[in-house]
Amino acid sequence: xxDRPTPLTSPLTSPLTVGLVGSGLMAHAHAPAWRALGAxxxxxxxxxxxxxxxxxxxxxxxxxxxxxxxxxxxxxxTPTSTHLDxxxxxxxxxxxxxxxxxxxxxxSDAAALLGAAxxxxxxxxxxxxVRYFPEYAVLRGAVRxxxxxxxxxxxxxxxxxxxxxxxxxxxxxxSGGIVLDLMIHDLDVARWVAGEITSxxxxxRSVVADGAPHALAHVVLTHAGGAISHVRGSWGASHxxxxxxxxxxxxxxxxxxxxxxAGGVRTDLAAVASGxxxxxxxxxxxxxxxxxxxxVARAFTSSSAALPxxxxxxxxxxxxxxxxxxxxxxxxxxxVASGAPVALDTxxxxxxxxxxxxxxxxxxxxVVDRTSAGSPA
Amino acid sequence: xxxxxVAVLSFAHEHAASYISLLHDRTDVELLTADxxxxxxxxxxxxxxxxxxxxxxAYVETYEEAxxxxxxxxxxxxxxxxxxxxxxxxxxxxxxxxxxxxxxxxxEDAEAMVAAxxxxxxVLMTAYxxxxxxxxxxxxxxxxxxxxxxxxxxxxxxxGKLPAGRSWFTDPELSGGGALADHVVHVADLLDALLGExxxxxxxxTNRIVHGDDPRVRAETGGxxxxxxxxxxxxxVDCSWSVPDGAPTxxxxxxxxxxxxxxxxxxxxxxxxxxxxxxxxxxxxxGLGENLDxxxxxxxxxxxxxxxxxxxxxRAGLRSLRVVAAAQESVAAGGAVxxxxxxxxx
Numbered sequence: 001x002x003d004r005p006t007p008l009t010s011p012l013t014s015p016l017t018v019g020l021v022g023s024g025l026m027a028h029a030h031a032p033a034w035r036a037l038g039a040x041x042x043x044x045x046x047x048x049x050x051x052x053x054x055x056x057x058x059x060x061x062x063x064x065x066x067x068x069x070x071x072x073x074x075x076x077x078t079p080t081s082t083h084l085d086x087x088x089x090x091x092x093x094x095x096x097x098x099x100x101x102x103x104x105x106x107x108s109d110a111a112a113l114l115g116a117a118x119x120x121x122x123x124x125x126x127x128x129x130v131r132y133f134p135e136y137a138v139l140r141g142a143v144r145x146x147x148x149x150x151x152x153x154x155x156x157x158x159x160x161x162x163x164x165x166x167x168x169x170x171x172x173x174x175s176g177g178i179v180l181d182l183m184i185h186d187l188d189v190a191r192w193v194a195g196e197i198t199s200x201x202x203x204x205r206s207v208v209a210d211g212a213p214h215a216l217a218h219v220v221l222t223h224a225g226g227a228i229s230h231v232r233g234s235w236g237a238s239h240x241x242x243x244x245x246x247x248x249x250x251x252x253x254x255x256x257x258x259x260x261x262a263g264g265v266r267t268d269l270a271a272v273a274s275g276x277x278x279x280x281x282x283x284x285x286x287x288x289x290x291x292x293x294x295x296v297a298r299a300f301t302s303s304s305a306a307l308p309x310x311x312x313x314x315x316x317x318x319x320x321x322x323x324x325x326x327x328x329x330x331x332x333x334x335x336v337a338s339g340a341p342v343a344l345d346t347x348x349x350x351x352x353x354x355x356x357x358x359x360x361x362x363x364x365x366x367v368v369d370r371t372s373a374g375s376p377a
Numbered sequence: 378x379x380x381x382x383v384a385v386l387s388f389a390h391e392h393a394a395s396y397i398s399l400l401h402d403r404t405d406v407e408l409l410t411a412d413x414x415x416x417x418x419x420x421x422x423x424x425x426x427x428x429x430x431x432x433x434x435a436y437v438e439t440y441e442e443a444x445x446x447x448x449x450x451x452x453x454x455x456x457x458x459x460x461x462x463x464x465x466x467x468x469x470x471x472x473x474x475x476x477x478x479x480x481x482x483x484x485e486d487a488e489a490m491v492a493a494x495x496x497x498x499x500v501l502m503t504a505y506x507x508x509x510x511x512x513x514x515x516x517x518x519x520x521x522x523x524x525x526x527x528x529x530x531x532x533x534x535x536x537g538k539l540p541a542g543r544s545w546f547t548d549p550e551l552s553g554g555g556a557l558a559d560h561v562v563h564v565a566d567l568l569d570a571l572l573g574e575x576x577x578x579x580x581x582x583t584n585r586i587v588h589g590d591d592p593r594v595r596a597e598t599g600g601x602x603x604x605x606x607x608x609x610x611x612x613x614v615d616c617s618w619s620v621p622d623g624a625p626t627x628x629x630x631x632x633x634x635x636x637x638x639x640x641x642x643x644x645x646x647x648x649x650x651x652x653x654x655x656x657x658x659x660x661x662x663x664g665l666g667e668n669l670d671x672x673x674x675x676x677x678x679x680x681x682x683x684x685x686x687x688x689x690x691x692r693a694g695l696r697s698l699r700v701v702a703a704a705q706e707s708v709a710a711g712g713a714v715x716x717x718x719x720x721x722x723x
Contacts, residue, residue, distance in 0.1 A: 234640070
């Protein structure tokens with residue numbers, strides 16, 4: 001994939017009408033980003049659409065067909081198990097689609113969705129928003145530039161409270177559980193940073209305590225270039241602060257990040273009195289959702305047809321990446337079920353899906369002159 | 378208080394310097410040292426009489442002389458593969474034993490060491506200093522009080538620089554392996570103490586990317602070990618020698634435990650004053666906190682005086698070594714899962 005294009009600094013040149021399907025957490029994260037780019041919103045959801053539309057000056061579509069009639073492009077932010085049906089309907093109707101991750105509930109559904117996009121010659125992008133969080137984008141860029149040399153041992157962690165805000169998360173049949181819903185972010189990022197994958201091993205423990213579900217899972221990936229990655233996910237007690245971290249060690253250096261110690265604004269203020277004025281959210285730079293949707297909007301508006309992966313306006317994540325991420329999660333779930341590692345070959349699979357494999361870690365890194373490189377002091 | 382006679386046997390492990398210094402400063406200990414295997418080490422590694430002189434310790438040329446002195450206890454800092462013979466010799470003369478980790482390079486050696494010390498009625502302790510960190514005590518109290526609820530599992534890291542001061546660390550014949558042998562045992566011991574149960578399944582993958590072009594390195598430098606405990610806890614350990622040579626500190630150890638009551642993470646070597654010194658040429662890392670070697674020696678000498686069983690005893694050393702052996706077996710089998718049957722070693 002090409003280098004990042006320069007950010008779109010002005011709003012969309014012609015207003016885009018976005019059909020937003022769903023009204024959950026992700027729909028609420030996407031709506032303000034579309035609006036910030038000047039798009040018009042049409043919302044369809046089984047419930048909650050009027051409130052979401054009203055909050056973002058949008059309209060409500062009573063049916064999916066009504067939404068498809070008026071939308072230029074479609075943003076699918078529904079529960080995972082419905083992604084295939086909704087997104088395929090939009091693609092078949094000739095609309096480009098941004099589909100929240102995971103691309104589909106199963107790998108075969110994800111591949112079917114990719115097939116639908118190809119058949120319709122329309123753009124389909126999975127919402128792997130972690131690739132747009134600056135710490136992960138910086139990590140990928142630095143590793144590709146050779147800053148840590150050849151990646152060797154990587155750790156990625158992500159966790160928070162068990163997602164109790166919507167009942168479908170706890171239903172593995174609908175959500176795929178912690179591996180497919182949460183850890184897919186880092187499975188995708190590990191591949192993005194350290195290259196294609198040849199083996200997946202996973203363990204998971206789920207416990208219900210006082211009626212509340214808890215889950216912890218570990219995935220160990222072996223990359224084609226020899227690197228090994230640990231991906232940890234946890235959904236815990238309701239008080240748990242959401243946190244992410246990574247630690248990437250190579251033969252020339254180490255890069256690390258921990259959201260619990262990430263600078264920015266730290267406050268220690270008294271609680272807001274009842275009826276008092278809420279305090280502003282801490283400044284944290286641009287929302288990664290806005291970065292993501294700007295990049296996707298640019299692709300959508302650049303062509304009415306599908307874009308090749310190497311097109312300069314192609315977003316940093318492709319539908320093939322989305323299919324592979326679901327396949328990695330499914331391999332991890334198969335490993336949990338069997339207790340044994342699962343061999344796979346994502347490089348061959350990417351080629352089979354018509355994509356371009358990530359280079360093996362270290363093999364195509366920028367050549368670093370280690371004698372004259374700046375002192376890493 | 379009667380003075381205890383303590384002999385430090387071998388200076389192969391650089392921890393010998395720390396133990397000698399701490400024992401030397403104690404008024405309740407008479408110290409003697411011996412390092413007859415110094416001739417097998419490279420000439421540029423300070424060993425033998427010169428090492429003893431630098432640290433102000435009395436020195437004899439042979440283990441026989443040291444053991445004939447009638448020590449109450451010995452501290453064994455030999456190369457890992459040479460632990461067994463020295464432990465058996467010490468047990469034979471009735472000396473209590475503190476042995477560097479890992480307890481041995483092979484499970485059968487560790488079993489023989491435990492059996493010999495049992496038969497001789499002497500204490501055998503494995504040198505796991507992190508067990509004595511106040512951070513671990515807090516973690517343990519939080520688990521034992523029920524504050525963490527049901528433990529789902531955890532993540533341990535023990536990352537360090539390539540052990541460079543002593544070449545035997547990277548010689549599998551003497552060390553028993555690479556990063557797996559060196560760094561899994563500390564975390565495995567903490568989990569053993571925390572959970573009070575044994576590993577039932579182990580799976581490991583390794584590589585030799587970091588320091589891959591260093592001819593001294595003959596074993597893995599990177600490793601991820603997945604461990605399932607009898608009660609269902611799922612753990613992953615990163616044991617890699619992945620800290621760059623130029624880093625401001627040797628490395629560290631962390632353990633994050635996830636329970637139904639929340640998450641607790643300890644970083645016993647993390648407290649420090651940081652900054653930039655030497656006109657910008659160096660990062661500062663001024664470590665804070667307890668001297669864990671001192672706390673460990675205090676515990677050991679107390680056990681020597683009372684005959685009580687030490688916190689990390691020989692059986693604890695054996696159990697954590699079983700995890701390492703299973704990890705090595707898994708790597709040899711291409712990452713297959715190795716099932717362990719619970720031992721009687723508890």
